[in-house]
Amino acid sequence: MTFDSFIGNRKVIERLRAKLQQDRFPHGLIFSGPEGVGKHTCALMIAKALNCTRAAAGSFCGECSSCRKIDSGTHPDVMTLSVEEEASQIKIAQVRQLLGMLDLQPFEGRNKVFIIDPADLLNAEAANALLKGLEEPPENSFFILVTVNVHELLLTVRSRCQVYNFTPLTLEEIRRHGVTDELVVRWSQGSIGRARNLDVTRLKSERELLVGFLETVVAASEEQFQELLGVSADLGRSKQDFEGRMTILSVLMADILYLKEGLPEKIVNIDLHDRLLKFAAAVPVDRLIGMSEFLRFTEASLKHYVNRQMLADVLALMTNETTSNWL
């Protein structure tokens, strides 16, 4: 891969390239943005450009021994700091090891590049230790901190780095990555990583459960309701499943609202167009909006303690015509 063949986030790439060509490359960079849009790939491209033995300044060949070693993770001057196996954070010992390399000359390249990914998982001690390196880095040392959210990093760390914001890819850019299944393209949410890891069979079966849930709830009479709360008990069984299902539900609800607004081209679940359209026709718009807001609240509360059963029950109550007036 070269800078030219990098798909998406072209402005970020061009800005970085210009900096590399000016030979005044910043020593501290933060790459912030959603998972799976190429932040780590881009960090490696920078490491290659700073060490390539063949290409002109600001570029890399991808073929010399330096470029190949960086690709395979064996270049002694390019170090990626990540969460070690069975740990939940990046530890201070790892940062100390990195700082120990700072004053050494590069082993075989021109520059040392330290990639910290995900930088939001540096624990407080480790982040504070890293500050030392960021404050006065040697001429030939560069730090690239990769994170989904720059605001998760200490202000003192942020203030010593230039921030580059990566955005989700467009549907067209996801297709250019070679993704051909239109459902996968639309479910990727602009993340090529997500598109590649998506288990479509599982997604479809989970989605079926949820569309079925919505269809049953909306049509249920008061007498059937007891039974329906049994359905929502199924929805809430395990935390991981529940989170995944709430995400699917949010996307379904957004699709239903798009259909209600007459914007069918915007929907993600294109294969369910007709069924979702029926649902959209059966439910008044204010109830749909209430449900969507509730789902957003649910997603936010999942980060903290939450009673999954209760949330699933409230959702069932909101979807049902008879009971939605109680709330």
Ligand SMILES: [Zn+2]
């Ligand atoms: Zn090269």
